[in-house]
Amino acid sequence: MSSKRVPRYLEKLTPAPEAVRIVASRVKPVSETCELPVWEAVGRVLAEDVRAPHDFPPRPRAAYDGYAIRSSDTPGRLRVIGEATIGKIDVKYRVEPGTAVYVSTGAYLPEGADTVIPEEAVKREGDYIVVDKQFPPGKNYDPVGAYARRGQLLLPRGYVLTMLDVAGLLDVAVTRVKVYRPVTVGIIATGTELFEPSDPAEAEERILRGEVAETTAKLVEWAIEKYTPWALVAERVLLPDNVDTIAWYLTRQMRGLDLVILTGGTGPSDVDPFYQLAEKLGGEVLFRGLFVKGGRPTSAMLLPDGPLVIALSGHPVSALHGFIRLVYHVLKHMGSVRRAAEPPLQAVAELVGDIRAKRPQQVKVRLYRENGMLYAEPLPLERQQSSVIVSNVEADGIAVVENRQYSRGERVPVMVYREPEERGSGGSPG
Amino acid sequence: MSSKRVPRYLEKLTPAPEAVRIVASRVKPVSETCELPVWEAVGRVLAEDVRAPHDFPPRPRAAYDGYAIRSSDTPGRLRVIGEATIGKIDVKYRVEPGTAVYVSTGAYLPEGADTVIPEEAVKREGDYIVVDKQFPPGKNYDPVGAYARRGQLLLPRGYVLTMLDVAGLLDVAVTRVKVYRPVTVGIIATGTELFEPSDPAEAEERILRGEVAETTAKLVEWAIEKYTPWALVAERVLLPDNVDTIAWYLTRQMRGLDLVILTGGTGPSDVDPFYQLAEKLGGEVLFRGLFVKGGRPTSAMLLPDGPLVIALSGHPVSALHGFIRLVYHVLKHMGSVRRAAEPPLQAVAELVGDIRAKRPQQVKVRLYRENGMLYAEPLPLERQQSSVIVSNVEADGIAVVENRQYSRGERVPVMVYREPEERGSGGSPG
Numbered sequence: 001m002s003s004k005r006v007p008r009y010l011e012k013l014t015p016a017p018e019a020v021r022i023v024a025s026r027v028k029p030v031s032e033t034c035e036l037p038v039w040e041a042v043g044r045v046l047a048e049d050v051r052a053p054h055d056f057p058p059r060p061r062a063a064y065d066g067y068a069i070r071s072s073d074t075p076g077r078l079r080v081i082g083e084a085t086i087g088k089i090d091v092k093y094r095v096e097p098g099t100a101v102y103v104s105t106g107a108y109l110p111e112g113a114d115t116v117i118p119e120e121a122v123k124r125e126g127d128y129i130v131v132d133k134q135f136p137p138g139k140n141y142d143p144v145g146a147y148a149r150r151g152q153l154l155l156p157r158g159y160v161l162t163m164l165d166v167a168g169l170l171d172v173a174v175t176r177v178k179v180y181r182p183v184t185v186g187i188i189a190t191g192t193e194l195f196e197p198s199d200p201a202e203a204e205e206r207i208l209r210g211e212v213a214e215t216t217a218k219l220v221e222w223a224i225e226k227y228t229p230w231a232l233v234a235e236r237v238l239l240p241d242n243v244d245t246i247a248w249y250l251t252r253q254m255r256g257l258d259l260v261i262l263t264g265g266t267g268p269s270d271v272d273p274f275y276q277l278a279e280k281l282g283g284e285v286l287f288r289g290l291f292v293k294g295g296r297p298t299s300a301m302l303l304p305d306g307p308l309v310i311a312l313s314g315h316p317v318s319a320l321h322g323f324i325r326l327v328y329h330v331l332k333h334m335g336s337v338r339r340a341a342e343p344p345l346q347a348v349a350e351l352v353g354d355i356r357a358k359r360p361q362q363v364k365v366r367l368y369r370e371n372g373m374l375y376a377e378p379l380p381l382e383r384q385q386s387s388v389i390v391s392n393v394e395a396d397g398i399a400v401v402e403n404r405q406y407s408r409g410e411r412v413p414v415m416v417y418r419e420p421e422e423r424g425s426g427g428s429p430g
Numbered sequence: 431m432s433s434k435r436v437p438r439y440l441e442k443l444t445p446a447p448e449a450v451r452i453v454a455s456r457v458k459p460v461s462e463t464c465e466l467p468v469w470e471a472v473g474r475v476l477a478e479d480v481r482a483p484h485d486f487p488p489r490p491r492a493a494y495d496g497y498a499i500r501s502s503d504t505p506g507r508l509r510v511i512g513e514a515t516i517g518k519i520d521v522k523y524r525v526e527p528g529t530a531v532y533v534s535t536g537a538y539l540p541e542g543a544d545t546v547i548p549e550e551a552v553k554r555e556g557d558y559i560v561v562d563k564q565f566p567p568g569k570n571y572d573p574v575g576a577y578a579r580r581g582q583l584l585l586p587r588g589y590v591l592t593m594l595d596v597a598g599l600l601d602v603a604v605t606r607v608k609v610y611r612p613v614t615v616g617i618i619a620t621g622t623e624l625f626e627p628s629d630p631a632e633a634e635e636r637i638l639r640g641e642v643a644e645t646t647a648k649l650v651e652w653a654i655e656k657y658t659p660w661a662l663v664a665e666r667v668l669l670p671d672n673v674d675t676i677a678w679y680l681t682r683q684m685r686g687l688d689l690v691i692l693t694g695g696t697g698p699s700d701v702d703p704f705y706q707l708a709e710k711l712g713g714e715v716l717f718r719g720l721f722v723k724g725g726r727p728t729s730a731m732l733l734p735d736g737p738l739v740i741a742l743s744g745h746p747v748s749a750l751h752g753f754i755r756l757v758y759h760v761l762k763h764m765g766s767v768r769r770a771a772e773p774p775l776q777a778v779a780e781l782v783g784d785i786r787a788k789r790p791q792q793v794k795v796r797l798y799r800e801n802g803m804l805y806a807e808p809l810p811l812e813r814q815q816s817s818v819i820v821s822n823v824e825a826d827g828i829a830v831v832e833n834r835q836y837s838r839g840e841r842v843p844v845m846v847y848r849e850p851e852e853r854g855s856g857g858s859p860g
Contacts (some may be wrong), residue, residue: 087622087641167645167746170820173637175630193516200467200605207603211517215597222593258759316597340849392598419770
C-alpha cells in the first residue's frame with residue numbers, strides 16, 4: 001500500500017534497548033525503604049546487603065538422630081543419662097566419661113561430647129548402648145558457624161527475595177530485611193469499543209455486535225504480578241479513547257503513582273493522541289514508537305512532577321511484547337533490581353521452522369519436548385498477525401527474536417505459557 | 431556408618447515414575463464440573479472441548495482504519511457518506527456506486543463494499559476522497575470466519591486455561607467454559623520443634639535456641655499455587671510430631687479433602703510414624719520411601735473414604751523435590767490435566783561441572799546466561815546437603831537429574847527461582 005500521510009510516530013522508531021536507556025536516564029528509582037519480616041518480603045527488592053547476624057549454628061548441632069559421646073570412650077559400653085531434644089539450647093546433661101546423651105537431628109550437643117554416633121550404629125541394652133568399634137571425634141554434628149559465619153554476605157542489595165530465600169534466611173536466624181517500597185503502577189485501558197465483561201451471555205452478544213471485551217490491560221497486570229512482583233498495580237481502569245478524559249484521570253487519580261501504563265488507542269490516526277496528551281499535560285515525550293513488530297505504538301512520556309507514562313499496544317500479545325522489551329526493564333530500573341526472580345523469557349527453545357524478521361518481533365509458537373530438548377514451531381504467518389488474537393489458543397508460548405533471518409535449529413528465548421507437549425520417549429521428571 | 435536396624439521404609443525405595451503410576455492407579459480424578467465465565471477460569475482445567483460457537487468475525491471486518499468502497503469505483507473520486515464505527519453491527523450506511531464509508535479497524539463493513547482502502551492511501555478533499563489507482567476487491571478486511579469457524583476446536587478437554595487463552599477465547603465470543611472443580615488440598619507441617627513466626631525479634635531468639643521457623647509447608651503451598659493452580663490449598667496447619675494428633679486432624683478436619691500433604695516427621699526412627707498412622711486410620715500404604723536423594727521419606731497412603739495422604743520431607747528443597755517428582759504428577763492426574771500452564775522444570779541449562787548421582791536427585795545450582803545460553807553451576811557438595819538450608823540463597827535454581835554420571839556440557843532441566851546472571855555480551859530482550 002502506498003502511504004501519503006505518515007503519522008508522526010512512524011517517522012522514527014526507537015530500538016528497544018535504546019528506549020530502555022532513554023527512560024532509565026530520566027526516571028529515578030524509588031528510594032524509600034522499610035523493614036519487613038522476611039516471611040512478608042517475598043517479591044520485594046533488598047535495599048541493603050543481607051549479612052548473617054550470627055555464627056550459625058551458634059553451638060555444635062547433631063546431624064543425625066543418635067548418641068552424643070566422647071570418642072575416647074569407644075569402643076565401649078556407655079550409660080545413657082538423658083536426651084537432648086531439638087529446640088532447647090540449654091542441655092541439662094553433660095557427657096562425662098562412660099556416658100552418652102541421646103540427641104535428635106538438629107539438637108545442640110551437650111557439653112563434653114565430641115562426636116555423635118547414629119542410632120543405627122549402636123546396640124541399645126536398657127539404659128546402656130554398646131559401641132563395637134572406635135569412633136573418631138568430630139563426626140555427625142555440624143560445628144559452630146558451619147552454615148553461616150557472622151557477617152557473611154548472604155544476599156546482596158538489589159536482589160528480589162524469593163520463597164527459597166525466605167527458607168534460607170530463616171534457617172540462620174535472619175528474620176528481618178530492609179526493602180524498597182513497591183513501585184506503584186496504574187493501568188488505563190483505552191478504547192471506546194472496549195467493555196469489562198461481567199455476564200457471559202451479555203458479553204457474548206456484545207462481542208458479536210463488534211464490541212471488544214477488555215483483556216489487554218488484564219494481561220499486562222498479570223505479567224506485572226508474575227514477573228515484577230516488586231511493582232504494585234494500584235489501579236486498573238477502562239476509559240474511552242478521549243484525550244481529555246485520559247488527561248483528567250492521569251492528573252487527578254493517578255498523579256501520585258510512579259508509572260501509568262496506557263493500553264490501546266495509540267495507533268496511527270489523523271492527529272496523534274499521544275502527542276495531544278503530552279501537549280495537554282506538558283509531558284515530555286521520551287520516545288514515540290518502538291522498532292519492533294507487534295508493539296510498534298509503544299511509547300513513553302514523562303509528566304512534570306507526575307508519573308512516567310508508557311503506552312502499549314491495544315493488542316494483547318503486542319502489549320505483552322512491549323512489556324517484555326520495555327516495561328520489564330523499566331520496572332527493574334525503577335525498583336533498583338539487579339537480580340529478579342523468574343524472568344519472562346526463562347526457556348530457550350530450538351526452532352522448528354524458519355523466521356524472517358525485519359524488525360525485532362514476537363512469534364507465537366507451539367512447544368514440545370523430545371529427549372529433554374524444547375522445540376518451538378512458529379504458527380503459520382496468517383495466525384501470527386496481532387489482530388488474530390484467537391490464535392493464542394493454538395500457541396503455547398511466545399518466542400522473542402531480533403531483526404534477522406532465523407533458520408531451523410537455531411535457539412530462541414521463549415515465554416512459556418502452556419506446558420510443552422511431551423513427544424517420543426517421554427517421562428520427564430516434572 | 432554401619433547400620434544394624436534398618437527402618438522399614440528404607441527396605442524398598444520406589445522409583446518416582448512408578449510411585450506416580452501406583453498412586454494414579456488407585457486415586458480417581460475429580461469428576462464434578464461447573465460452568466464459569468472464561469475470565470474467572472484462569473488456572474482451571476477444561477472439562478470439555480472448547481469449540482467456536484460462531485463463525486468469527488460474523489461479518490466482514492475492517493483490518494485498517496480507512497474507507498470501505500466498491501473496487502469497481504477505483505480509480506476515482508468518491509463521496510464519503512458516513513462512518514462505520516467499531517462496536518456496531520448494524521451499519522446504517524450502504525455503499526452505493528460512487529460512495530465510500532469511513533471504517534475504523536475492527537468495524538464491520540457496510541453492505542455493498544467489497545474492499546477497504548487504508549486512509550493513508552487516499553487524498554481527502556472535504557466530503558470526498560480521491561483514489562489514484564485501481565484497488566482489487568477483498569483487500570484490507572477480514573472475511574466471515576477468518577479467525578474461527580463455527581465448531582472449530584479451540585482448546586481440548588484437559589487443558590489448563592491460561593491468561594492468553596482468555597484473551598483468545600473472548601476474541602471469538604467464547605465467554606463460558608466448563609471446568610472441573612478444583613482438587614482440594616490440605617497441608618500439615620509436623621514437627622515439635624517447629625513454630626510459625628510472627629514477631630521478627632522473637633523469631634530470631636527462638637531460632638537461636640534451636641527451634642525451627644516453619645518454611646517447608648509454606649514452600650509446598652507456594653509451589654501448588656504456582657504450578658498446579660487447579661488445586662486449591664484449603665488449609666495449612668502446623669501440628670506436633672504426634673501420630674494421634676495428626677490422625678485426629680486428618681479424620682476430623684481434613685476428611686473431605688482430596689489430598690493431604692504432610693511435611694516432616696517422617697524420617698527414620700524406632701517406630702515408623704507413617705506406618706503407625708496408616709495402622710491407626712486403616713490406611714493403605716501405597717509406597718513408603720522414594721528412590722531419590724533429597725525427598726527420600728516421600729510416601730503415600732490411601733485412607734478409607736478419605737483423602738490421599740502424601741508425606742514429604744521436612745527439609746524445604748527436599749520437599750520441593752518430592753513436589754516436582756511426585757505431587758505435581760499426582761495433581762495432574764487428580765485434576766485430569768493433559769497440558770498444564772508453566773511446568774516446574776521450564777528451563778534447560780548446560781552444566782558447568784560434573785554431577786555423580788547415585789539416586790535421582792536435586793542439585794542446587796547457580797545460573798548465568800551468556801550469548802543466549804543458560805548455564806548451571808552446581809554449588810559445592812557441602813552446600814548441597816538438605817540440612818544446609820541457608821545455601822538456597824547462594825543458588826538461583828534447582829536442577830533435577832537422574833541416577834547417573836553427568837559431565838560438564840550436558841543439559842539438565844532446571845527450576846529457576848532467580849533470574850540468571852547476565853555475563854559477557856549482555857542485553858537479552860527480557
